[in-house]
Amino acid sequence: MKNEQGIALVDRDEDGVDRAFREDVLAGLSQRQKAIPARWLYDDAGSQLFEDITDLEEYYPTRAETEILEARGQEFAKLIGPGRAVVEFGSGSSVKTPLLLNAIAPGAYVPLDISGDFLRQSAAALSEKFPGLNVYPVEADFMREVALPEEVLVMRKLGFFPGSTIGNMVARTAVDLLRSMRATLGAEEGETPQLLIGMDLVKDREVLEAAYDDSRGVTAQFNLNLARRINRELGGTIPVESLRHTTSWNDDFARIEMHLEATRDIAFKVAGRSFSMKRGETIHTENSHKFTRRSSNTLLLAGGWTPVERWTDEAGRFSLILAEATEKREAP
Numbered sequence: 386m387k388n389e390q391g392i393a394l395v396d397r398d399e400d401g402v403d404r405a406f407r408e409d410v411l412a413g414l415s416q417r418q419k420a421i422p423a424r425w426l427y428d429d430a431g432s433q434l435f436e437d438i439t440d441l442e443e444y445y446p447t448r449a450e451t452e453i454l455e456a457r458g459q460e461f462a463k464l465i466g467p468g469r470a471v472v473e474f475g476s477g478s479s480v481k482t483p484l485l486l487n488a489i490a491p492g493a494y495v496p497l498d499i500s501g502d503f504l505r506q507s508a509a510a511l512s513e514k515f516p517g518l519n520v521y522p523v524e525a526d527f528m529r530e531v532a533l534p535e536e537v538l539v540m541r542k543l544g545f546f547p548g549s550t551i552g553n554m555v556a557r558t559a560v561d562l563l564r565s566m567r568a569t570l571g572a573e574e575g576e577t578p579q580l581l582i583g584m585d586l587v588k589d590r591e592v593l594e595a596a597y598d599d600s601r602g603v604t605a606q607f608n609l610n611l612a613r614r615i616n617r618e619l620g621g622t623i624p625v626e627s628l629r630h631t632t633s634w635n636d637d638f639a640r641i642e643m644h645l646e647a648t649r650d651i652a653f654k655v656a657g658r659s660f661s662m663k664r665g666e667t668i669h670t671e672n673s674h675k676f677t678r679r680s681s682n683t684l685l686l687a688g689g690w691t692p693v694e695r696w697t698d699e700a701g702r703f704s705l706i707l708a709e710a711t712e713k714r715e716a717p
């Protein structure tokens with residue numbers, strides 16, 4: 386996979402091993418609290434399992450956010466206006482992006498994704514649905530500033546980041562991303578870009594824990610797939626049948642945590658290195674932060690974005706927030 390500059394985005398060694406994946410896994414398994422960044426959950430199998438999760442009875446976020454996008458089109462049109470280049474951080478899902486594009490009459494659509502395959506698929510699907518719309522896919526790591534295609538530089542920009550993906554990041558990383566988005570969208574060039582971002586809300590612990598530990602065990606498979614992926618791609622010998630999926634609400638940090646817990650003392654190898662886990666010890670595999678009105682405002686402001694409007698679904702489970710890049714010279 387190469388980006389526009391012809392630079393391979395996935396750096397593989399002679400054996401075809403993704404170097405960043407190996408480094409993250411080896412470093413993560415060497416920590417006192419074992420932890421692997423959540424982004425590695427999404428190989429092809431993991432991405433498919435996540436799609437399955439979005440259909441589950443217990444997993445409300447996708448339905449709640451879609452409900453907002455369906456209900457608020459006229460308000461988006463009024464507050465965002467026509468002719469903006471919509472820059473989506475992550476390849477558009479088949480359902481959510483068309484709802485937004487239909488509502489606002491955009492000038493162009495620019496999906497950004499690190500996976501060229503997903504990017505081309507979703508760009509092609511969107512072009513088919515919107516024959517008149519200029520679509521400029523860009524293969525890039527949007528955690529850093531991305532150079533947008535020349536054709537959209539003159540247009541006003543709207544960033545779109547649905548799904549509460551921001552919730553997977555700890556505050557420091559989330560703020561870095563929000564600042565990168567500002568830079569990507571041209572906030573430093575006297576532009577006032579807008580950002581439409583989904584953020585899931587704090588709610589009863591039982592509802593949250595069920596959403597991340599469903600009765601059909603799909604989320605468990607999603608989590609366990611990470612161990613299988615390590616075995617597949619990094620020559621691992623993790624006894625996957627001796628790991629179990631666990632979910633818990635961390636009230637201090639307002640987040641759901643997913644872990645893989647050893648059900649007995651185990652020892653295994655990954656990429657030639659030896660590791661062990663005592664019974665009950667865990668590998669932390671994901672955080673999913675939940676927000677309040679205030680905590681989401683604080684995070685956005687820290688990242689250089691001023692909230693201007695917010696919507697929730699009827700049941701008040703999920704929020705979609707419209708923000709604009711904060712002026713540099715704003716009073717303290």
Ligand code: AVJ
Nearest residue numbers: 438548549550553597604673
């Ligand atoms: C893709 C980050 C929105 O945190 O809800 C779903 C991922 N993990 N079930 C989320 C996920 C377990 C999901 N996001």
